[in-house]
Amino acid sequence: MLSGPEPEDPRPDDPRRFSPSAARNRDPILAVLRAHLPQRGTVLEVASGSGEHIVHLATAMGDDLLFQPSEADGEARASIDAWAREMRCRNVLPALALDATAWPWPIASADAVLCINMIHIAPWQATVGLMRGAASVLAPGGLLYLYGPFTVAGAHTAESNAAFDASLRARDPAWGVRDLDTLAEAARAAGFAAPEVVPMPANNLSVLFRRA
Secondary structure: OOOOOOOOOOOOOOOOOOOHHHHHHHHHHHHHHHOOOOOOEEEEEOOOOOOHHHHHHHHHHOOOEEEEOEEOOHHHHHHHHHHHHHOOOOOEOOOEEOOOOOOOOOOOOEEEEEEEOOHHHOOHHHHHHHHHHHHHHEEEEEEEEEEEOEEEOOEOOOHHHHHHHHHHHHHOOOOOOEEHHHHHHHHHHHOEOOOEEEEEHHHEEEEEEEEO
16 A cells, blocks of 8 residues: 655646656556565666656555665656655655666665666667666676566567557667567676566566576
């Protein structure tokens, strides 16, 4: 059961961002992560976006887990911190300035790393950087959790995903829905075991890697 106050209507000076997709997918993501996150420790989220996912997880999971959001964009970090204040999340740290492609990362260790809906709206080198960075902060057995749309054996899982992929590539040729096999190979090269894949609503996947 979630605790804490419901967010009020945004004020003119409110830095919070609102993502309709976060409202739709946060509960299915929470259901998967309940079974896989450690009981205690630090959870790093890479590319936290608006901050809605991490405050939802932090409020639901309790204070034994400490959540560390991060974002490359300063306005996004302001939104994340504003959401944490609004929801009175005692277990959410101030957002870190973190670019997945930069090295080294500004955090030494984490017990799990989350990345939700990033890799299809970023160049492939961001995924490579994510794998390298996550491997550097996780102990053996540590979780790297990814969520989003993927192709499987080079094929889209739904016509809507194919249309979404085309729209992404039209916006930026470096973006696009990534293939699960290519993702698994990049993870293996960074030191992760083969993934566990969980089908999700709206033709998305949860992809769970463990540090080998």
